[in-house]
Amino acid sequence: MSATTPAQAEQSAPKHMRAPVPVQTRSERFTSTEVTDFPEVTGREAMWKYTPVARLADLLTGELDGSPYVYDATTASGVSTEWVGREDARIGTAGTPEDRASANAWTHFQQALLVRIAGAEHKEVTLTRSALGGAARAAHTVVEVAEGANATLILQNSGSAHLAENVEFLLGAGADLTVVSVQEWDDDALHVAAHFAELAEGARLKHVAITLGGGVVRLNPSAHLAGARSDAELLGAYFADATQHLEQQVYVHHDGPETRSRVTYKGALQGEGARTVWIGDVLIGPKAVGTDSYEQNRNLVLTDGARADSVPNLEIETGDIVGAGHASATGRFDDEQLFYLQSRGITEEEARRLVVRGFLFEIVQRIGSPALQDRLQAAIEAELTTSVAAAS
Template sequence: MSATPATTDTTAGPLVEPVVRPGSTGHTDGAWADRPVPVQTRSERFASTDPAAFPAVTGREVDWKLSPVQRLRPLIDGQLDGSPYAYLARETPGASVEWVGPDHELVGAAGKPEDKASANAWSSVENVLLVTLSGDEASSITVGRSGLDQTPRAGHTVVHATANSSGIVILQNSGAANLVENVEIVVDEGAHLTVVSVQEWDDDAIHLSTQFATIGRDAQLKHFVVSLGGSIVRVNPSAHLAGQGGDADLNGVYFADAGQHLEQQVYVNHDAPNTKSRVNYKGALQGDGARTVWIGDVLIGRAAPGTDSYEQNRNLVLSEGTRADSIPNLEIETGDILGAGHASATGRFDDEHLFYLESRGIPEEEARRIVVLGFLSEIVQRIGDQALQDRLQASLEQELAEGARARAEADAQHGSSRAAAYTDKLPGSGPTPTAAGYAAKLAEAASTEGTV
């Protein structure tokens, strides 16, 4: 029996050509020669200040797939108001704040946009806010923004620490906002700079912020992202360790309530010998629909022997109906390093911690407050500005108090249907005892039965 040769359907239409995204290259293997290859490493992502150079955002892209893209459309590809806005900053020795043109020599020194929203803001601004630290003595300056209204707006800020200077720059955000912005941080040789970006927006505010940093030889950057208020807040910091001996310490603390979306995409690029980085982000979630996203990318390049790097993200879930995405990524292109690692954990409130405190007579809500504040305060206490630390500590306590009120109202409305944190399961027990009484019952059971 002879085989019938397969026929070719000449009426079939041509193959649909794939969308070629900026930064991709063609395969050189067989039939795939004309098809694009996805970006293989974080440093190869396409970057441009022209929003038209980016393809339309669909929400399936790697940097947008966890974001509520449809609600962000006006900022991603809409028309933006790029005019200067009102800000508040006190005169501080060794520090200055001024508006400069978008053609200033420092604009673009720290990086270029890697997404369409960032490029849209870059091309829309009329002026750039320049914050300069140049004093020999350590200085601290706060730049406050409030009441930007709901008009889609673009912003651009450059923070420059000159050679061997030191100080703290606090970017304080509050009030109404519908803002997309770029923040560039330039840390010259030998400088020690701390930048704190605080988001305490109104409940309906939307804020997209891309924050680039370049760190020179033997320079140090401590960077903090504190996100507490707003409807959608997406802050994406990146640090380019471009000089030998550079040090990047990136930290974040966030508290998502019902309906809030708080997102951080962190990138550290080790591009010089003997550089060091630490990434430490912590968050808490409470209330139906609370959502957090953390993505951490660390690249140790071929030109970075002697690198010491570690990143971690911890999330504490305080109620049902929340979601926390945590994705650490590590790329290593050289084997000559001191160390590199990453960690990620998301878990519910620890009943053992709560039981320990309640067994010593501490009421449940107070015990919850102690545990959560202890978890988040580690980041806050490292900022280095006592007044700001105290205020943020009070803000975290307020978040917890609001959560306690919400739980009390829900219990009252539904007849205290919420399950108790601990339930007495011992044979012959009566009503649920106190934590101290329960501890006594456990001890008694252990002595009579040999097990708990």
Template sequence: MTGTGTRPSIIADATTGHGDVPVQTRNARFASTDVTAFPPVTGREATWKLTPIADLQDLIGGSLDGSRYEVETTATGGAEVTWVGRDDARIGTAGVPEDRAAANAWSSFQEALLVRITGEEPAAATVTRTALGAAARGAHTIVDVARFAKAVVVLDNRGDAHLAENVEILVGDEADLTVVSVQDWADGAKHVANHFARVGRNAHLKHVVVSFGGGVVRVNPSVVLAGSGADGDLLGVYFADAGQHLESQVFLFHEADHTKGRVEYRGALQGDGAHTVWIGDVLIGPDATGTDSYEQNRNLVLTDGTRADSVPNLEIETGDIAGAGHASATGRFDDEQLFYLQARGIPEELARRLVVRGFLSSIVQKIGVPELEERLQEAIEAELAGSDR
């Protein structure tokens, strides 16, 4: 069965990137690493119609600087961060671009940043980018986790940026990986990212998208549970202010049998023109017997003048599953929660802040990196303090 959502996309011709055959399943979209295979983006396409494409046209189809950039890294345990060439065999194994911006980044990058995790002892790596600048840039990152390895990888983005990029995540059999992508950009930054992940047998991936900063930020994760017993937790938290656009289009594909998936994104919006977009696609394939899957998106509207688009979609191609479902909710404060707190002597404004903090912290607390969780809690407090002015 198919859940509610937007109209079907169109399968693109393998040469021209356009056509007129309706796509029947989410994984049937046209894909290519060649930007010229995609037609220009008009904003009428299903995958772009909620995005302010006028702000992103140079990233979607313009010239991008794909050279090596300045990056700060830390690595412990069996983690190593290096640069590799375009001929590296891992490139393209996790996924292939399905839109023009991703293909433009793919066509442009000269070297890929590789985060390699080996060994069975817990490892950690942090990649921090603070000096990308305002020029349009294309980038490519690979996170490659060997069999039985266990690691936490943080991709920390700050400062100015005008960036289109692809991130490939390879999780080996029996491995356990947490990847956290933090978008804490400066106010005017533009960032379009596609994350492709492939999870092996009995492996676990926790993928977390945190978007607080930037003018226009679009991070689209696509995760394939490819091995029997694979497990995926796809989490997201975002806070949009006046004039800010934060977007995630999430795809979780249960390809193998007895896989488990949980998708949960939560966001808050305040200020005139604050706009968030969440589209969640879950596909349970014909071989994914015994699958257990659930996705949900919840948005808390703090002021007038905001807009939250939320579209959960569910496709099931086998009748033998453990369970599947989806949900979406967007609304204002829960009056009962506010009444409960105020009845105990807490002033209304403080009560409101406590409700928002608790709403977003339910995701932050699942990250599992204490120092990062503390930083994000402080960022939430700063956002809420701004709402008081």
């Protein structure tokens, strides 16, 4: 009988039981649609070490209600919605779960909500969920954008929720999609989401994540720039209050030639126990010649007792690129800005509000939907009105 080498023994074992091997590149992470393929989450794992996993226990390990839910959708020419079965060929096209929460949602959803978008004329559609309730739930959404289609899709979330979900965006050649995911959940809501986008040749995606509510919100968007000259802009703005945990783990994979990406996330924190996490991964693959990429994260800490973690990562596997870079900064109010405003007769309280307002509005004003921008600006104003920093 021939001896089995340690390497052969490891490869013959189930994937989740193999000895941990350092992941050499971001694209080599283990993926699976089955929750049982992932080990139990301890909070020591690289992708979970910033997350309050105890608060998410029912979404990580428990049974989830994957039945269809109530939603509202505005109408527009060329846009349709319907529930489709798990066997639909489009499901799984844009990505596969990399963590247990995403896999748990994938394991338990019964039907996926399919949103079809067609037609070159720009249209705006709002999909609203406000009655999910407090039971642990799984959801799956597929957004199919036809070749040459142009649209803005607003995903509006509010009310109570204990939700784990996956959302896939399939952009055909030359398609142009702006998607705005707005999280205005109740204070006790739990929301863990993975957004996967697949871009064909010449497709353009603007993905905007605005998070103002919820107890724990972890939204991880990823964009696979598979087609030549595809373009992705990932933007985010978030405002965390006391005990609130808001987390974003962003991944951009440049795969096709002459692709471009820009990632800009900005957040403000106030109150004891307020916590934000931003992790940005950019991978420029060996075929992605001519890539132009840049990512940045900025955080403004308004009070003592708040904490922001920011981790940018950049991997380059080809030397033939236009440019690539990343930046991260976390700080308090700029004393010079406050002094300048106060020297013009503005009170310190109002000066602080103006600084935060301008800091976050830089993201909001890039959405491109005037009505939504106005509403989000009003929501941020409401946060600032109750800000501990404004009253100090």
